[in-house]
Amino acid sequence: MQYAVLFPGQGSQAVGMGSDVFAARPDLLGSAAEEVLGWPLARTVADGPETELMRTDRAQPALYAISYALWEAFAARASHPPVAAAGHSLGEYTALAASRALDYYDGLRLVAARGAAMAKATDAADGAMAAVMGADLFDLESIVASLREQGAEIWIANVNAPGQIVVAGTTGSVGDLAERSREYGLRRVIPLSVAGAFHTPLMAPAQSDLSAALAAVELFPGDFPVWSNLEAKPASDVRASLAGQLTGMVQFSESLVAMHQAGSEAFVHIGPGDVTAGMAKRTCKQATVITVSSLDDVDAAVAALAS
Numbered sequence: 001m002q003y004a005v006l007f008p009g010q011g012s013q014a015v016g017m018g019s020d021v022f023a024a025r026p027d028l029l030g031s032a033a034e035e036v037l038g039w040p041l042a043r044t045v046a047d048g049p050e051t052e053l054m055r056t057d058r059a060q061p062a063l064y065a066i067s068y069a070l071w072e073a074f075a076a077r078a079s080h081p082p083v084a085a086a087g088h089s090l091g092e093y094t095a096l097a098a099s100r101a102l103d104y105y106d107g108l109r110l111v112a113a114r115g116a117a118m119a120k121a122t123d124a125a126d127g128a129m130a131a132v133m134g135a136d137l138f139d140l141e142s143i144v145a146s147l148r149e150q151g152a153e154i155w156i157a158n159v160n161a162p163g164q165i166v167v168a169g170t171t172g173s174v175g176d177l178a179e180r181s182r183e184y185g186l187r188r189v190i191p192l193s194v195a196g197a198f199h200t201p202l203m204a205p206a207q208s209d210l211s212a213a214l215a216a217v218e219l220f221p222g223d224f225p226v227w228s229n230l231e232a233k234p235a236s237d238v239r240a241s242l243a244g245q246l247t248g249m250v251q252f253s254e255s256l257v258a259m260h261q262a263g264s265e266a267f268v269h270i271g272p273g274d275v276t277a278g279m280a281k282r283t284c285k286q287a288t289v290i291t292v293s294s295l296d297d298v299d300a301a302v303a304a305l306a307s
Contacts, residue, residue: 001265001266001307002264002265003082003265003266003305004083004085004264005084005268006085006091006277006280007088007091007092007094007269007276008063008067008090008272008273008275008276009089009275010056010063010090010194011275013059013063014053014272015046015050016045017066018070020296021066021070021073021295022045022046024295025072028068028069028072029042030042033105037061037112039058055195056119057115057116059115060090060111060114060118061112063091063094064094064107064111066272067094067270067271070270070293070295071094071270074270074292074302075098077298077299077302079302081224082264082268083225083263084226085098085224085225085226086226086256087226087229088229088250089198089199090111090114092226092242093107093242094107094271096219098270099222099223101220101221101222101238102219102220103218106217106218109213110213110214117206118198118246119195120205121196121202121203121204122195122197126170127169127196128171128174128192128194128196129157129174129191129194129196130168130174130177130192131165131166132167132181133164133188134186134188135163135165135186137159139185143186144177147173152172153173153200154169154170154177155200155201157197157198157249158252159252160252160253160279161256161283162253162282164253164282167189168197168199169200175191199245199247199248201247204246207243210243210246211239214239214242228241228245229241229250232254232255252276253283256280257283260287264287265287265288266287266288266289266304266305268291268305270292288304290304290305
């Protein structure tokens with residue numbers, strides 16, 4: 001069965017995640033990783049506190065490292081490689097490392113720089129995000145465009161699945177949309193527990209630092225194509241696409257559809273949680289969806305793909 005692999009982004013972190021992976025892969029997640037990061041990865045993930053792990057500059061490297069280690073365990077047992085990969089926001093870096101377009105430790109440095117730059121931009125702007133459930137994309141685009149004409153700072157940040165769209169902007173603008181949701185004909189607007197307005201122009205201050213970090217690493221032709229969040233297709237310029245992703249809309253649902261149409265009969269979520277698996281189920285209902293969130297899931301996933 002042809003399949004694509006999917007990697008989660010920020011929001012999937014939890015204290016204690018990946019304990020089996022930390023035990024199995026100290027070479028990836030131990031002292032070498034901590035030397036790159038400059039802080040105790042294993043101890044922070046295992047013990048928290050939650051407020052520490054929720055920080056953008058902590059959550060992103062932790063999710064990248066654990067997801068990549070799970071990928072290596074899966075790839076070692078799979079009978080054939082994926083035909084495509086994608087990651088949700090931060091997860092795009094894991095996808096690039098999985099394809100060997102990016103060295104694992106270079107990727108760890110990049111996501112650390114990305115997280116630090118985003119945290120700095122977040123501190124400079126009072127931002128928020130909210131999930132809008134059951135909304136039509138065209139209608140929601142019209143609503144937020146109208147709000148911006150009235151002076152609001154709000155944009156569509158993520159299109160995750162049919163009826164699952166995320167908006168972001170200043171705390172006041174996002175809060176106003178939530179309070180007046182019925183007036184706008186929206187079924188439900190749910191505030192998200194995130195640190196800032198990711199994937200909007202409010203993240204522009206982070207782009208220069210990330211671009212400098214991207215320029216310092218070498219990229220290689222990947223073993224399989226990685227779909228860009230920004231373009232919903234493999235990027236022609238990976239560095240520019242990753243930098244643009246900070247302020248541009250994540251087109252995850254469109255990427256899933258494109259990969260499915262290109263031949264991916266199944267999607268395998270690899271990493272903590274199961275967020276991208278849920279997005280795949282909602283978006284491509286005819287595809288097989290498999291979750292690998294621990295080492296115990298690997299054998300079942302490999303068997304399912306071989307059946």
